Amino acid sequence: MYKLFHKIFGAYTLRTDSKSGIRLVNRLTKEKILFWGLKNDADGFRIKASLFSCEPIIKIAAAEGIPIEIIRTTGVPFVFNKYKGRYGLIIGSILGIFLIFFSELFIWEVNVTGNHTVDSQTIIAALEKYGVKRGAFIPDLNVVVAEDDFLIENKDISSIAINIKGTYAQVDVLERTYPPEIEDKNAYYNIVASHDGIVEKVEALNGHPEVKKGDAVVEGQLLINAFMMGELGTYRLANAKGNVYARVTEKFTISIPLEQTEKVFTGRTKTVRHVKVLGQPIDWFFDDNPPYEYYDMTASQEEKKLFGFIKIPVEVAEVTFIEYTIHRYAITEEEAKRRAAEAFAQYLNRLTDEVKSYECDERFDSQKNAYTLTATVIVLKNIAVRKPIQIIP
């Protein structure tokens, strides 16, 4: 242990000849002067002395007429002395050590585990409100309060544990499992129409059907009645269930102007980078105003790693502006017609209900200089929706 102590705080290696060395050692022992590491070989008789005992040893050697020299110095004081003129180096070293210890007081990364449906970024963004974020000052963080506040505000999470391990905030969550919707068997419902339409088919599973095939119904109209006539001529209340399919009219309109515009990329781009250290942005010298009149923008964010694997609390966000110009050009009526038909075909593909028929009306609007396509689409749709019956006690 003392060797380490002297290695850090400074030690001298002194040398003399063998004969004189023995005499010196005996004298030092008598005077109770600290020394250690005796060696006697081809390089001479060597002893080690501390920062404080070296001077007395040299004095005693001088008094005894023993030639002695300092051949080596070890320890931090000598390193500092070597670089004593280089204040920048010393200040930089001290600053570096200080920064290392200081940065240990902040959270470098927040890591979320245990989530399956709720996105990690959502949880991290929510935690920022309660102070758990990159760059947070650890001594000021009240983890217990943050956990409680988070649970109160975020109903999708049933349990959360935040552990600060060094500079990492490890967040373990347990997502809430919602019970399945239980049908209230004591509640009563009618089946009513969700859209206007012509009834095609009625499937009454429970309750009394009030409409039949061919009937025209309006939105909200009663389709299957919860009240049913019993065998003894009395009414009983049931939970109406069933499907009612009707032909429903959907409308589609699209207008294609003959004067079109398109983006033409010029090939010029500008990339702006923002650096964040411990969550704090450092962009004093960056001008992130868009440099172009018309532009598209892409953004990306990367967490930097030292030597490719050591995580550090530095993020670099890149924003790239891609310039384009607006190019105006004219299309023919035929081309406008083709585009309108294409848009209508895509609309039909998106429909989930069975398409029974459709009728298109195409016309050219000279005032707007545009080609307009209007279509009426008849679809077969299940228009049955449950509506609860209010029972007045």
Place this chain on the structure above:
Amino acid sequence: MKYIKKEDILEGAYIELRGNNDLLIEGCDGLLGYEEDLITLQVGKQVLNIKGKRLTMRYLSEKKIGISGYIKGVEYV
């Protein structure tokens, strides 16, 4: 009453040898020679040789000395 002489109590060195690696000598009066294979000590009126290999002095005080290494022999000269 029997009297014990002071010289009888204090005379002679106390040598403790543990295995062949550690040697402790109490009552040593000084170092006469120091080599890697031979350390010579003044013990009272006698001279003590410690022979071996890679001998090093663990500590040295006014009356005590600790030696470690591969000790082959301890002999009075």
